[in-house]
Amino acid sequence: MRYLTYIFPLVFLFFTACGGGSDNQNQAQSSADTQATKSQSSDVRTINIIGVDQMKYVVEDENQQGITTGAKVGNDGMLKLETISADPGDKIRIQLTTQSQLPASAMAHNFILLMLSADVDAFNSAAIKAKDNNYIPSDMTDQIIAHTNLAAGGETVEVTFTVPEKTGDYPFLCSFPGHYAAGMEGTLNVE
Ligand SMILES: [Cu+2]
Known part of the structure; x- marks a missing residue:
């Protein structure tokens, strides 16, 4: 069981490393901004x-x-x-x-x-x-x-x-x- 302690951070690292390029992140960010503007005047x-x-x-x-x-x-x-x-x-x-x-x-x-x-x-x-x-x-x-x-x-x-x-x-x-x-x-x- 104690090995789980070591596995979880590794899984996190894996997902972070597989994140998209900066363009994708910017697009996701701007669409999130638009949604926030719409939902909250x-x-x-x-x-x-x-x-x-x-x-x-x-x-x-x-x-x-x-x-x-x-x-x-x-x-x-x-x-x-x-x-x-x-x-x-x-x-x-x-x-x-x-x-x-x-x-x-x-x-x-x-x-x-x-x-x-x-x-x-x-x-x-x-x-x-x-x-x-x-x-x-x-x-x-x-x-x-x-x-x-x-x-x-x-x-x-x-x-x-x-x-x-x-x-x-x-x-x-x-x-x-x-x-x-x-x-x-x-x-x-x-x-
Ligand atoms: Cu000043």
């Missing part, structure tokens, strides 16, 4: 973003639904995230991972989505002084639609929100000091 679209030491939001997969990208950042071929497009009422989950070897005090990122009417420069200036509140200015929270916590190197944070009904270009930024000025920002285009 309240589906949440997840967008994976990486925060890098160059103080930019970048993406590993530029083919994620509804995003546009710009210049290459760093040597890993990752592209700067420029915009996220969404329909009013969409549910979006932002997952932000920080890639850094630096300590949290020197390098961390967040994702803050502001109202259409927000003054981004003023918000950012206030945020820099709000270190004790993780760079969220407590007297300007009425300008925030959604935000993550800070993610230090190796950490992932996320926030899920419903896209506003009013169309327009909503600004988002990282409020860690210096990052917005360095280009860690973009827009959510609601159309």
Whole structure:
């Protein structure tokens, strides 16, 4: 009987090794996605973003639904995230991972989505002084639609929100000091 312990992992290995090529896997994945969309109208679209030491939001997969990208950042071929497009009422989950070897005090990122009417420069200036509140200015929270916590190197944070009904270009930024000025920002285009 004790040999079963060794046989089961081998059987697993066998099936894994016989799995189809990556094309087949992608097809299976996309059809699974379609089915999920059909069966659940309240589906949440997840967008994976990486925060890098160059103080930019970048993406590993530029083919994620509804995003546009710009210049290459760093040597890993990752592209700067420029915009996220969404329909009013969409549910979006932002997952932000920080890639850094630096300590949290020197390098961390967040994702803050502001109202259409927000003054981004003023918000950012206030945020820099709000270190004790993780760079969220407590007297300007009425300008925030959604935000993550800070993610230090190796950490992932996320926030899920419903896209506003009013169309327009909503600004988002990282409020860690210096990052917005360095280009860690973009827009959510609601159309
Ligand atoms: Cu940042």
